[in-house]
Amino acid sequence: MAEPVLRAEEVSVHFGGLVAVDCVSLExxxxxxxxxxxxxxxxxxxxxxTLSGVLAxxxxxxxxxxxxxxxxxxxxxxxxxxxxxxxxxxxxxxMSAEENVRFGLxxxxxxxxxxxxxxxxxxxxxxxxxxxxxxxIPAGELTPAKQRLLEIGMALGARPKLLLxxxxxxxxxxxxxxLAAALIRRVRDELGLAVIWIEHAVRVLMKSVERVVVLxxxxxxADGAPQDVARDPAVVEAYLGGEAGxxx
Amino acid sequence: MTMSGFRERPxxxxxxxxxxxxxxxxxxxxxxxxxxxxxxxxxxxxxxLAVSWAMFSGATNYLSLxxxxxxxxxxxxxxxxxxxxxxxxxxxxxxxxxxxxxxIVGVAILHLRGAYFAVLTFGLGELVRHAITFVEKKYSxxxxxxxxxxxxxATVYLTVLVVxxxxxxxxxxxxxxxxxxxxxxxxxDEQRAQTLGVNTRLVKIGGFALSAFFAGALGAAMAVRWTxxxxxxxxxxxIGFQTVLIAMVGGAQTVAGPLVASIVFSLLTELLRLQFPxxxxxxxxxxxxxxVLYLPxxxxxxxxxxxxxxxxx
Numbered sequence: 001m002a003e004p005v006l007r008a009e010e011v012s013v014h015f016g017g018l019v020a021v022d023c024v025s026l027e028x029x030x031x032x033x034x035x036x037x038x039x040x041x042x043x044x045x046x047x048x049x050t051l052s053g054v055l056a057x058x059x060x061x062x063x064x065x066x067x068x069x070x071x072x073x074x075x076x077x078x079x080x081x082x083x084x085x086x087x088x089x090x091x092x093x094x095m096s097a098e099e100n101v102r103f104g105l106x107x108x109x110x111x112x113x114x115x116x117x118x119x120x121x122x123x124x125x126x127x128x129x130x131x132x133x134x135x136x137i138p139a140g141e142l143t144p145a146k147q148r149l150l151e152i153g154m155a156l157g158a159r160p161k162l163l164l165x166x167x168x169x170x171x172x173x174x175x176x177x178x179l180a181a182a183l184i185r186r187v188r189d190e191l192g193l194a195v196i197w198i199e200h201a202v203r204v205l206m207k208s209v210e211r212v213v214v215l216x217x218x219x220x221x222a223d224g225a226p227q228d229v230a231r232d233p234a235v236v237e238a239y240l241g242g243e244a245g246x247x248x
Numbered sequence: 249m250t251m252s253g254f255r256e257r258p259x260x261x262x263x264x265x266x267x268x269x270x271x272x273x274x275x276x277x278x279x280x281x282x283x284x285x286x287x288x289x290x291x292x293x294x295x296x297l298a299v300s301w302a303m304f305s306g307a308t309n310y311l312s313l314x315x316x317x318x319x320x321x322x323x324x325x326x327x328x329x330x331x332x333x334x335x336x337x338x339x340x341x342x343x344x345x346x347x348x349x350x351x352i353v354g355v356a357i358l359h360l361r362g363a364y365f366a367v368l369t370f371g372l373g374e375l376v377r378h379a380i381t382f383v384e385k386k387y388s389x390x391x392x393x394x395x396x397x398x399x400x401x402a403t404v405y406l407t408v409l410v411v412x413x414x415x416x417x418x419x420x421x422x423x424x425x426x427x428x429x430x431x432x433x434x435x436x437d438e439q440r441a442q443t444l445g446v447n448t449r450l451v452k453i454g455g456f457a458l459s460a461f462f463a464g465a466l467g468a469a470m471a472v473r474w475t476x477x478x479x480x481x482x483x484x485x486x487i488g489f490q491t492v493l494i495a496m497v498g499g500a501q502t503v504a505g506p507l508v509a510s511i512v513f514s515l516l517t518e519l520l521r522l523q524f525p526x527x528x529x530x531x532x533x534x535x536x537x538x539x540v541l542y543l544p545x546x547x548x549x550x551x552x553x554x555x556x557x558x559x560x561x
Contacts, residue, residue: 052443054443073442073447073448073449074439074442074443075442075443075446075447075448077443078444078445079445083443083444084443086440090437090439090440092432092433093436095436103429103433103444107426107430107441107444107445107446108444108445109445110445154440154444155444157444158444158445
C-alpha cells in the first residue's frame, strides 16, 4: 500500500491521572471508509481531537501523508489535508451558509489541488450536499439537520484528503440517518476522500463501512471487517457488559 | 452579534458623502474657533481609537483595555524624541513602538480569553506607566517632560485627521480581506477557525499589533497638546475605557458605528460637562446603562435593523 493518509503510532492522551486514549495505533489509507464505535466515554472524540491537532497527544506520534505533525497546531493538520466536524455543529452562526463553506476554501483549502469539481467553490460544495437553496441564509437560522450538513460542508471547504466525522447523525430521525450514511458513502465514492466516521447508530454504520475500529476505555479493542468485529467477544463484552443499550 | 455589512461594497452616495465629509474636516482649522477646533480634535482622536479598537476587539471578541498603554507609549515616543525627531516622524514611530509592544505582549497573553484578557490588558497600562515613572526618576532624574515648542493647533489637527482617516481606511480594507475573515472567524469560534486552516495565533498577534499602531500614533500626535508630559497624564485609563465604550455604544462589529458614536459621545460629554458640571457623570452613566440595556447591538444596529426590516417586508 502507498503511504497512508494518516498514521497514528501508539497515541496516548492523559488528563491528569485519567487515561482518555491508551496507546492507540491506527493507519488509514486513501479512499478508506472507517467506522469508529465504542461506548460513551471510550475516548473516540478525544482521539479525534488528537487526529485533528486540536489536542496534542501526551505520547505517541502522528504522521499525516508521510509528514510527522505531532504537537503541531490544528491549522497545520487542516492544511495537510485533515478536516473534521464537531459533535455539536459549530457553524459560524452569523455568516451565511455560503460564507461558512467559503471559510475553509479561503484558508486550509486555498492552495490545495482538488480532483473533483464538487470542490470548485462554495456553491458546488453546497450543491453536493443538497444545500444550494440555503446558500444565503445565516447558518444560525438553519434547521439542526441542515446545520449538521453545513458542518460537513465547512470541512469539505478545506479540500481534505481525510475527513473526520464526529457523530454527524446524532439527533437525526432514522430516515435522516440513512440519508447521512448515503452522503458519507458518496463523499468516499465520488469525492475520493478517506473517512473516519464516529457514530452511535451502530447498525447503520456497520452496514455502510468496510472497516470498523472499536474503542473501549481508551483502548482499541478491535479493528476489522464489520461482520468479524460484531462477533468479537471483546466487543460484545464492551457493549453488553459495561453499558447495555450502548447502541441507542 | 451580527456580521452583516461584512464584505459589503459602499455605494456611490456613500463615497460622495465621505468625500464631502473629509473635505469639510480638512478645512476645519480655518473655519472653526479655538474651542470648536479642540472639540473636533477630540472627536477625531476617539474616532481613530474606537475604529481601530473595533477592528481587532470587535471582530475577535477579545476585549482589550490596552488602548491607554498604546496611547501612552506613543505619547512618550514624542516626549523622548522631542529634540531629535520631527513631528510626523514621532507620530509614525509612536505607532510602530506601540505596535511592537503589542506584538511582544500579544505572544504572551493572546491565548487568554474573556475577563482574564481584559484584566491583563488593563494591567499593561499600569505596568508601563510605573515602569516609565521608575526609569525617569532613576536615570533621567525627572518625573515629567516639558514640551516648550509645539506644533500649531492646525498642524496637530490635520495630523490627527490623517491618522484617524488612515485607521478608517485600514479597517475597511481589513474587513474585506482574508485577514478580516480570519479575525471574524476567530470571533465566531476560534477553534473551528483553526481547524479550517487559520493560524489563529499569528492572526491575533497581527490584528492586535495593527490596531495598536493607530492608538500609538494618536498618542504621539496628541502628546504635543500637553505642554507637560508625565505618566499619569498619558497613561490615563479613562482613554481606554472611553474608547471601549464608544466602540460598543456604536456597534463594535461595524466601522460606521464607532465613528458615529465617537462624535455623539464627544459632543455629549462636552455639552453635559458645560451645562451640568456637577451632574454630568451621573447623566452620562445613566445614558450608558440605558443604551446597553435597550440597544445592545449599538447605534449601528439601528440602521442594520431597519435594513433587515426592509428585506423581510
